[in-house]
Amino acid sequence: MTEPLGLGVVGTGDWGANLVRNFASLRDARLMALCDTDRERLSQAAARFPQARATTRIEDLLAAADVQAVVVAASAAQHYALVKAALEAGKDVFVEKPLALRVDHAEELVRIARDSRRVLMVGHLLLYHPGVRALKEMVQRGDLGDLYYIYSQRVNLGKVRKDENALWSFAPHDLSVILHLFEAEPVDVAARGSAYLQGNVEDVVFLHLRFADGRMAHVHVSWLDPHKLRKFTVVGSRKMVVFDDMEASEKIKVYDKGVDRGGQIVSYGDALTVRSGDILIPRISLQEPLRLECQHFVDRVRDRAAPLTGGANGLAVVKVLAAAQASLESGGVPVPLVQPARVG
Ligand SMILES: NC(=O)c1ccc[n+]([C@@H]2O[C@H](COP(=O)([O-])OP(=O)(O)OC[C@H]3O[C@@H](n4cnc5c(N)ncnc54)[C@H](O)[C@@H]3O)[C@@H](O)[C@H]2O)c1
Incomplete structure (x- = not known):
């Protein structure tokens, strides 16, 4: 039996x-x-x-030999400096989303982790959700056919943040899932939003992502909304799926719906037949995603394998957020992403 992994948490x-x-x-x-x-x-x-030592100074935590890995859950503006200090102190690091607020900062953290062979994992929680895992398996098996488009809604009346807008606070979740399902980064991103409650912190943002081959995604995030929605709709050429995280147990519904091309083509309209088949509700595990995510980090620190949501995944999401922020500030013009690449 090996010793338990010693952890320190920054930001409580x-x-x-x-x-x-x-x-x-x-x-x-x-x-x-x-x-x-x-x-x-x-x-x-x-x-x-009470079993853990308490300190207001990160230096104390980083100097401790019994802390092998550090969990960073401070506000997003602090992530870059705290993660950098932890990696440079030789610790493996789990950091909450977003990895950083700037692309160059995220790139630097990925580079430091790679060069020093440290585990760097980002808290893209939804990728550990059994519902999202089931959805990914359906996509990989080809159950949905070709993916056409995805839209997601993450809205509620909730914690109004002063130091980050609804885009940076909520959209990392949606973006991590969309990039994971499409296995690609978008070509460009357009975002529009408004700050109703305070100065220039957007409370509501609509985000549009354009991918190569005509695929697209739309994300609506807000903390100023009467509904509480946590929902993805995925439309493929063969089937359509809704993942609704507000449902207690029936979180995934697979619709055998689509529009098929017929055989004998008389006119273009005649050739398209609407198919409205059964709705399947697959059984998915109800394990707590956060616990699965935490266990994943501990397992990766132990076996040194790459985490599902490693630094590169965190960087891919920051690139989309940064392009979206630039679009937001320029009134919604599409902003291209640098170096489109597969992210797995
Ligand atoms: N995965 C999710 O579903 C999810 C949900 C909510 C928040 N988050 C993320 O968790 C992080 C924290 O969010 P929160 O809602 O807990 O915010 P919060 O403001 O409630 O807590 C942040 C804490 O960090 C502390 N802190 C700030 N700078 C620090 C520093 N330099 N050293 C030590 N402590 C410091 C603050 O004093 C505060 O107690 C954010 O990155 C947020 O995006 C993730």
């Missing part, structure tokens, strides 16, 4: 508390240190996990 706020709880519950990990610059937040977390 709303989401950090969930990560702390999940990592602490894993049998092959041990929470060694907690760090937050906010003393009140830190003491709340420390009270629940």
Whole structure:
């Protein structure tokens, strides 16, 4: 039996508390240190996990020999500096999304991790969701035929952030899934949004992604909306799928619907027949995605294999976010992505 992996968590706020709880519950990990610059937040977390040392200084955590891996759940603006410091201290790192707020910063982190052979994993939580995994398997088996387009909705009335807009706060989730299903980066991105509540922080953003071969995706994110929606609609040439994470158990519905081309072509319209077949609700595991994600990180630190959502995946999402932000600031003109590449 090998020793449990020693972990330190930086940022014990709303989401950090969930990560702390999940990592602490894993049998092959041990929470060694907690760090937050906010003393009140830190003491709340420390009270629940007295076995971990508490500090307001990241230097203390990085100097500790019993902390082999660091979990960064501080606000997004801090990610770059904290991840860089942790990697340079020789730690493996899990960082919440987004990996960084600038493409060059994300590239630098990927490079440091690669050169120092450290594990760098980004918290693109949905890729660990059993529903998204089932959807990916359907796409890989060819059940849906050719993928035509995807649209997603991530809206609710919720936490209004001051330091990042709804694009950077919510869209990493949607974008990570879309890139994963399409296995490609978009050619260009157009985004429009509005800041209704405070200064220039957009509360609602509509995002349009254009891929090679005519595929496209649309993302709607907002924290100023009467509905709570967490939904993807995927349209393929053979079938269509809806993944609705607000459903308690029937999260995936596969629609055997489409438009087929007929045999005897008289006119173009006659050749198209609408097919409206059965709806299948596959059984999917109800395991908590966050726990699966945390276990994945611990497993990759142990076996040194590449994580499903490694640094390159984090960088691909940051590239789309940066192009979307540039589009947002220029009134919605499509902004091309640099170096389109397959991301797997
Ligand atoms: N995966 C998800 O579904 C999900 C959900 C919510 C938030 N998040 C991500 O988690 C991160 C944190 O979000 P949150 O809602 O918990 O924010 P939050 O503001 O509630 O918490 C952030 C904490 O980080 C601390 N902090 C900031 N700078 C620090 C530093 N230099 N060193 C140590 N601590 C520092 C703050 O004091 C605060 O307690 C963000 O990146 C966010 O995008 C992910």
